[in-house]
Amino acid sequence: xxxRAAIAGEDLAAAAIGGPTSPRRGRAARLTRATRQLPLAPAxxxxxxxxxxxxxxxxxSSFTNAALTGDGAANPQWVGLDNFRRLFxxxxxxxxxxxxxxxxLGSAVIGQNLLGLAIALxxxxxxxxxxxxxxxxxxxxxxLPEVVSAFIWYAFLGQDGTLNQVTKALGIxxxxxxxxxxxxxxxxxxxxxxxxxxxxxxxAALADVPLDVQEAAELDGAxxxxxxxxxxxxxxxxxxxxxxxxxxxxxxxxxxLIYVMTAGGPGFASSTLxxxxxxxxxxxxxVGYGTAISLLLLAIxxxxxxxxxxxxxxxx
Amino acid sequence: MGVDTPSRRAARLVCAxxxxxxxxxxxxxxxxxxxxxFDASAQTNVKFPDHPSLDNxxxxxxxxxxxRPLWNGLLLCGGSALITVLIATFAAYPLSRYQTRFRxxxxxxxxxxxxxxxxAIMVPVYGLFVRLQLVDSMPATALFLxxxxxxxxxxxxxxxxxxxxxxxxxxSWVDGASPMQALRHIVVPLIAPGMSVxxxxxxxxxxxxxxxxxxxxxxxxxxxASVTVFTFFGQYGAVAYGxxxxxxxxxxxxxxxxxxxxxxxxxxxxxxxxxxxx
Numbered sequence: 001x002x003x004r005a006a007i008a009g010e011d012l013a014a015a016a017i018g019g020p021t022s023p024r025r026g027r028a029a030r031l032t033r034a035t036r037q038l039p040l041a042p043a044x045x046x047x048x049x050x051x052x053x054x055x056x057x058x059x060x061s062s063f064t065n066a067a068l069t070g071d072g073a074a075n076p077q078w079v080g081l082d083n084f085r086r087l088f089x090x091x092x093x094x095x096x097x098x099x100x101x102x103x104x105l106g107s108a109v110i111g112q113n114l115l116g117l118a119i120a121l122x123x124x125x126x127x128x129x130x131x132x133x134x135x136x137x138x139x140x141x142x143x144l145p146e147v148v149s150a151f152i153w154y155a156f157l158g159q160d161g162t163l164n165q166v167t168k169a170l171g172i173x174x175x176x177x178x179x180x181x182x183x184x185x186x187x188x189x190x191x192x193x194x195x196x197x198x199x200x201x202x203x204a205a206l207a208d209v210p211l212d213v214q215e216a217a218e219l220d221g222a223x224x225x226x227x228x229x230x231x232x233x234x235x236x237x238x239x240x241x242x243x244x245x246x247x248x249x250x251x252x253x254x255x256x257l258i259y260v261m262t263a264g265g266p267g268f269a270s271s272t273l274x275x276x277x278x279x280x281x282x283x284x285x286x287v288g289y290g291t292a293i294s295l296l297l298l299a300i301x302x303x304x305x306x307x308x309x310x311x312x313x314x315x316x
Numbered sequence: 317m318g319v320d321t322p323s324r325r326a327a328r329l330v331c332a333x334x335x336x337x338x339x340x341x342x343x344x345x346x347x348x349x350x351x352x353x354f355d356a357s358a359q360t361n362v363k364f365p366d367h368p369s370l371d372n373x374x375x376x377x378x379x380x381x382x383x384r385p386l387w388n389g390l391l392l393c394g395g396s397a398l399i400t401v402l403i404a405t406f407a408a409y410p411l412s413r414y415q416t417r418f419r420x421x422x423x424x425x426x427x428x429x430x431x432x433x434x435x436a437i438m439v440p441v442y443g444l445f446v447r448l449q450l451v452d453s454m455p456a457t458a459l460f461l462x463x464x465x466x467x468x469x470x471x472x473x474x475x476x477x478x479x480x481x482x483x484x485x486x487x488s489w490v491d492g493a494s495p496m497q498a499l500r501h502i503v504v505p506l507i508a509p510g511m512s513v514x515x516x517x518x519x520x521x522x523x524x525x526x527x528x529x530x531x532x533x534x535x536x537x538x539x540x541a542s543v544t545v546f547t548f549f550g551q552y553g554a555v556a557y558g559x560x561x562x563x564x565x566x567x568x569x570x571x572x573x574x575x576x577x578x579x580x581x582x583x584x585x586x587x588x589x590x591x592x593x594x
Contacts, residue, residue, distance in 0.1 A: 036410055036495060040422075043407035043466060050441065050463040051429060058440035115338075122335045130332060134339040141342055143575045145524035147542050148349075148564040151549065155352075155360040155557065156345040162362045192342065224327070245431075253433030256526040260546060274435045281439040282531075290439045297436040305431025309424060 055298065062292040076288065083292040092268050093293065096276040100252065100300075102183060103190070103272050108251040111191030113244060116198025120206055121228070135199070142196030150260035153189035154178070157261075182262045182270035190257055194250070198243055205239035206232070245308035252301050273297045353565050358558035372562035381548065382541075382566060389540035392454060392529065393522035396461035401515045403462070404469035409499050411470070412477040413485075423474075429467040438531050445532055452534045461528055465518045476510035477503055516578045520571045541567045 062083050064076040087093050119138060123131045141149070156162045157177040164174035177185050209232060233240070255274040258264065264271035264279060271279065273293060281290025352358035353372055355365030376382050411419060441460065442451070450456040484506075485498040493501070504511070526542045533539055539547070545563055549555060 033414075033416075036414055037416065039406035039410055039496070042403045043470060046403065046459065046463045046466060047429070050444075050460050051437070054437045054440035054444050057443060058437070061440070061443065119335070119338060122331050122338075125328075126332055126335060130335060134335055134342075137339050137342045137346075139579075140346070140572075143520075143572055144568050145526075145542060145571065147524075147526050147545055148568050151545075151560060151564055152345045152349055155348050158360040160359055160361040162344060162348055165361055192345065195342075249431045249433065253435035255435050260526075260549075274433070277436070277439060281442070287439060287443060291443070294436045294439045297433055301431065301433040301436060302428075305428050308431050309427050 058291045058295055058298075061288055062295050065288050079288070083289055086289065087292050087296065092271065092276060093296075095268060096271050096273045096293070097296075099183060099270065100272040100274075100297075103187060103254070103258075104248055104251045106183075106187040107190035107194070108247040109244065111187060112194040112198045112247050112251075113240075115191060115195045116200075116243075117202050117240075119195070119199045120202035121232075123203065124206060138199055139196045141192050142194065144193075146193070146256040147260055149189065149193045150257045153185070153192070153257075154261050157185050157189075178262055179266055182266065186258045186261055186270055189261060190251065190254060193257065194247060197250075198247060201239055201243045201246075202236065205236040209235045241311050242308075245304060245311060248304055249301060249308065252297070252304070273300075349561050349564060352558050352561035355558050358561060360557060372556075372558040373566070375556075375559050376563045376566070380536075381544065382563065384537060385539060385541040385544040386567070386570075388454070388538060389523060389542065392458050392461065392540050393519050395455070395458040396465070396522050397515050397519040399459065399462040400465045400469045400518045401473075401511055404466055404473050404514070405499075405504070405511065407466075407470050408474040408477050409495070409503065412474050413482070413495070423471075426467045426470050430471060434464050435527060438527060442531050451532060452538065454533070454538055457529060457532045460532065461522050461525065462518075464528070465521060469514050469518060472514050473507070473511065476507040480506050513578050516574050520574055523571050 061076065063078060063080060065079050065082075119134070123135070144152075158164075159174070159176045161177075163177065168174050213231060213235070253274055254272070255278065258270055258272060258275050259278070262270045264275040268276070274297060277290050277293040277297060279290075280293055281287050348360070348362050351362060351364060354368045354370070355363070356367070356369055356371040358365070358372075411423060445451045445453075445456065448456075480503050484502050485495075488498045488502055489495075523540075524542065526546065529540050530543050530546070533543070536544075536547070545560070545567055548563065549560055
C-alpha cells in the first residue's frame with residue numbers, strides 16, 4: 001500500500017513541476033529526479049567512508065604483513081594467502097572460533113533466549129506488582145553500560161565476591177570463578193546483561209496471542225506443556241526467529257564484557273574472536289593478521305545478517 | 317479463567333515462586349554496587365558499610381576523573397546522536413517517497429548493515445584513521461559513531477515517514493513548496509516524537525560504547541567516561557572498589573534516566589523486532 005502512495009505521490013509531483021512532455025522538460029524532469037535523491041548523499045558518503053572503505057581495505061590488507069610499528073608499518077609487503085594459511089593452522093584461532101560458538105550458543109541462544117521466554121511466559125497472569133518488580137530488575141541489568149556490568153560481575157565472581165560468600169555459607173567451598181571457569185563466567189554475565197531484550201520481545205509477542213486461544217486449548221484439556229508447545233509457541237514463531245537472529249548478531253561482537261572481566265585469559269581460555277582480533281592487532285601489533293581474524297568474524301556476521309534479512313522479508 | 321481447582325492454585329504458586337527466584341538472581345549482582353558505593357573501605361565482597369558515607373562520591377567528583385570524561389561523553393555521544401538523526405532523516409525521506417531502481421537494493425543493504433558486527437571493522441577503521449591522521453580526533457570519532465548507528469536510524473525513520481500520509485505534502489507541492497520544505501514544515505513536526513526516540517536511543521548506545529573510543533582516542537583529556545572508568549580501574553595496584561562503584565553509579569545515571577524517559581515509547585521498537593509476521 002505504501003508503495004502505491006509513493007508512486008502516486010511521484011506522479012503528482014511530476015505533474016506539479018510540469019511533467020515530462022517536451023524533450024527539454026524531460027531533461028529538467030531527470031535533473032529534478034536526481035536532485036530529489038541528493039539528501040541521500042551525506043549518508044552514502046559516511047557509509048562508504050567508514051563502512052565499505054574499511055571492509056575493502058581489510059580485505060586488501062589481510063593479504064599483506066601490515067603492522068603498527070616497524071618495517072611492516074612503513075611498507076607492508078604482499079604476502080598472498082599467508083595470513084589465511086596461518087589463520088586456519090593457528091590453534092588460537094580454531095580455539096577462538098570454538099569459544100565464540102560456545103559463547104553465542106550458551107549466552108544468547110540458550111541463556112538470553114530461553115530465560116527471556118521463560119520470564120515472559122511466567123509473567124502472564126501474575127499480579128501487576130510482581131510482574132512490574134521482576135521486569136524492572138531484569139531491565140536494569142540491560143540498561144547499565146557494558147563496562148559497569150563487567151565490573152559488577154568481576155566483583156560478583158571474584159575470590160572474595162558475593163558468589164563465593166554464598167557457596168561458603170552453604171559449605172560448598174570457594175574458588176576464583178574467573179580463573180577456574182572463565183567461559184562460564186562470561187556466559188552467565190552476558191546472559192544476565194542481555195535477557196531483558198528477549199524478555200521484552202517475547203512480552204510484546206505474547207501480548208498479541210489472544211487469551212481465548214489459550215482458554216480454548218484448556219477446554220480441550222491440553223496440558224500446560226502441550227499447550228505451550230502446540231498453541232503458544234507456533235503463534236509467536238516469527239518473534240522467536242527474529243529474536244534469535246538479533247541476539248546472535250549482538251553476541252557475536254561482544255568485546256567489552258569479556259575484555260574487562262578476563263581480558264581473554266587465563267592464557268587464551270576466553271579469547272573469543274573479537275578479543276583475539278584485538279590482541280593480535282593491538283597487543284602483538286600484527287594489524288594484517290588481526291585484520292584477517294576480523295574478516296573471519298565479519299564473514300560469520302554477514303551470513304547471519306543475510307539470513308536475518310531473508311527471514312524478516314520487509315516490504316521495502 | 318476456568319475453575320480454580322487446588323492443583324491449578326498450586327501451579328500458579330509455583331510459577332510465582334520461580335519468577336521471584338529469577339528476580340532475586342538478577343538482583344544479587346547489583347547489591348554489591350549499591351552497598352559498596354557508600355562504603356569507603358569496600359572490597360569485592362558484599363557487606364553492609366560500617367560507616368555509610370558519601371566519601372567515595374566526593375573522592376571521584378573532580379575534573380580529571382569525572383567531570384571532563386562526562387563532558388567528553390556528552391560531546392561525543394550527543395554530537396553523534398544529532399548527526400545520526402539529521403543525516404538519517406535526510407536519507408529516509410527520498411527512500412520513503414520516491415521510487416527508483418536503487419531504492420530496494422539500498423534498503424536491503426542498509427538492513428544488512430544493521431546486522432554486521434561493528435567490532436569486526438574496528439581494526440581496519442583504526443588503520444583508516446591512522447592513514448588519514450584522524451586518530452585521537454573527537455569529531456572524527458563522533459562521525460564514526462554516528463555512521464555505526466546510521467543504518468538502524470535510517471530504517472526506523474523511514475518507517476515513521478511511511479506512516480505520514482503523502483496527501484499532506486501534495487497540498488504543499490501544489491502551493492509551490494520544494495520537497496525539502498515539505499519535509500521540514502510538514503513531515504518533521506509529525507515524526508518528531510519518533511525522531512527523539514531515535515536520538516535518545518542512539519545516545520544511550522554511544523554512551524555505553526567502550527570499544528570505539530578505546531581504539532580511536534588516546535589523550536586522557538579526550539576520553540569519555542566509558543574508557544576513563546576502565547583506566548581508573550586498571551591503573552591502581554590496589555583498586556579502590558568503593559570509588560569504582562560510586563563512579564559506575566554516576567556514569568550510569570544519565571542513561572538510566574534517559575531510558576526511563578523513552579521506555580514508554582520503546583514498546584513500539586519491540587513490536588518492530590517481533591513484527592516479522594511473514
